[in-house]
Amino acid sequence: MFRKFVRRFGKTLALLTVGLVLLVRGCYSFVNWKTKTTHYDEIAQIPARHVGLVLGTSKRLSDGSPNPFFQYRIEAAAKLYKAHKIKYLILSGDNRHYTYNEPQDMKKALLARGVPEQAIFMDYAGLRTFDSVVRCQQVFGQQQFTIISQRFHNQRALYIAKQMHIDAIAFDAEDVGFWRGFKTHFREQFARVKVLIDMHLLHPEPHFLGEKLYIPS
Template sequence: MRIRRVALALTTVAAIGLAPTAIVHALAWGHQAGSANAAPHRDVLLVLGAGVLPDGQPGAYLKARLDLAADLYASGKASVILVSGDNREANYNEPLAMQRYLVRHGVPAGRIVRDPAGFDTYDSCVRAKRIYGVSRLTLVTQGYHLPRAVATCRMVGVDTFGVGDHSAKAASPGQWRYGVVRELPAAWKTMYDVVSRRTPTLGQPDPSVQQALGS
């Protein structure tokens, strides 16, 4: 009897612990694809930031996201690319590195909008809506991160379809495994942010996306 109670308790704890992950996967179901060809056309493409190397170049994971974004743009799947990342310090600028990389790969600079305060997934999604006025977009990130990223944007009111990169797994499988494990506690943080309606760094609304779409 005691063993059954312990097993039931452990099962309950596990179910509670995995509940946020189950929620984000349910919300992202049917709103994501594994390749550029399967993505619908949406005017705005959101690329979430990742690590930038000391020389200012995108790291392997960020480069894979940007390559996918460039493919989507080249195939007519988007008109504007919103690059959202960390620029809290003068010597670390993810959005600028992202823009420069995309320009080198054929995306016109006038079709790229930099968001310098996308400090995490929730911030990027909220800012896309409240600062840049985007209500519908395609989101690009790594495959293991995609369900939570899509769910986050959808929960804050942005109609989102996601496209996941899986090529970076071969470049750094250890980092990929870490990312997969990290998604479990990250899902809890996402639920807290959404339920509490945490306000990220905002500032004044920026009409740059609409200007780029109209140019």
């Protein structure tokens, strides 16, 4: 009896595992398919937009070493600005503690790369990708903008924008190798499931909106 129970349990567990894997991969592929025509990786090909939205991430990894995801996003944003593909940059990220400030870190890095301060606007309430995208529209008054991050992140951000009826395109910053960026890419698998649940079932609101901060036209 016990062996029979174990066999049934094992089969059930295996079926549940396969189902979960198929669900996660299906959600991942669906988001890719829905956003495949709205992101670019060549500066010469991307249309010019008034504003670029840089999605935040930590400047350093947990071991204290520089975060390549951060570095590549900054490099991409600076290149777009210098190529006149965007006129202003909104730096959107987490500011959860006085010792952790993603927008401020991004600003310092962009200033060091020659982007002038008057071209930079700060969004300290970009606590998640959804908040960054929606706040760009509702707080900064932008209906059209370019999202700047790695391709996998851009795809999710573009899907959010599409569901919120925002005319967004994206520029794909250089990605990080599979093993070096394994944790980030692994988390993204489940973030795709969450974004579909959020957009189609939960319909969340940004954590903070507040006073409108319009970009000069």
